[in-house]
Amino acid sequence: MEGLHLEALTIARGGVPLLALDAAVAPGEVLSVMGPSGVGKSTLLAAIMGTLASGFSMTGRVWLDGRDITDLAPEARRVGILYQEELLFPHLSVGGNLAFGLPRLPGGRAARRARVAAALAEIGLEGFAGRDPATLSGGQKARVALMRMLLAEPRALLLDEPFSRLDAQLRAQVREMVFARAKARALPVLLVTHDMADAEAAGGRVVDLG
Numbered sequence: 001m002e003g004l005h006l007e008a009l010t011i012a013r014g015g016v017p018l019l020a021l022d023a024a025v026a027p028g029e030v031l032s033v034m035g036p037s038g039v040g041k042s043t044l045l046a047a048i049m050g051t052l053a054s055g056f057s058m059t060g061r062v063w064l065d066g067r068d069i070t071d072l073a074p075e076a077r078r079v080g081i082l083y084q085e086e087l088l089f090p091h092l093s094v095g096g097n098l099a100f101g102l103p104r105l106p107g108g109r110a111a112r113r114a115r116v117a118a119a120l121a122e123i124g125l126e127g128f129a130g131r132d133p134a135t136l137s138g139g140q141k142a143r144v145a146l147m148r149m150l151l152a153e154p155r156a157l158l159l160d161e162p163f164s165r166l167d168a169q170l171r172a173q174v175r176e177m178v179f180a181r182a183k184a185r186a187l188p189v190l191l192v193t194h195d196m197a198d199a200e201a202a203g204g205r206v207v208d209l210g
């Protein structure tokens, strides 16, 4: 099956059941994950990334494009994630941040520079390669973080409240850009959010862990 499939997933903390979920997200589709604080939304994303903290355990399988990725190392899963904070590297330029996401390319530096320039154009930030990330607005940082993640060519996208720090107008803009870029790449998206407006903009499919 194409897309992301969480098959009979259960997560426990210290042996105590935290959550159970069975869900499929098709390529280009967004599934919103909602529920009260502490219910395990971020933990669910960690389980899919392969980065569960010690003390947590899981059963079930995670499938991505028909491949069982449950036991793969995090970096081999091809799952991208965006957090509430953009987490751009402060000591690298915007272009350096983007190049960091790039897999090794034939063609060396020139090819990398061209790829970064094309990526900046895709998010409306032509000419920003040399900029210090500290000089960017919140919305610009969010776009760079999105593109850095996409350049690693993930096959699925996890979003952990990436819009919650932005004001209402910017939030809608960044949200549309994230969904549009994910759709253009036919990525299945799991969106953790507390905001019903996010879930509605995402297409309205919601799983409530509460």
Ligand SMILES: Nc1ncnc2c1ncn2[C@@H]1O[C@H](COP(=O)(O)OP(=O)(O)OP(=O)(O)O)[C@@H](O)[C@H]1O
Binding pocket: 013, 035, 036, 037, 038, 039, 040, 041, 042, 043, 044, 053, 054, 055
């Ligand atoms: N590294 C950790 N070690 C131990 N317990 C943790 C760890 N991270 C989270 N927890 C606990 O696991 C439970 C689930 O946390 P999680 O962050 O997944 O919830 P959440 O639904 O994402 O909450 P929020 O909406 O507040 O972000 C909580 O009780 C939390 O305190």
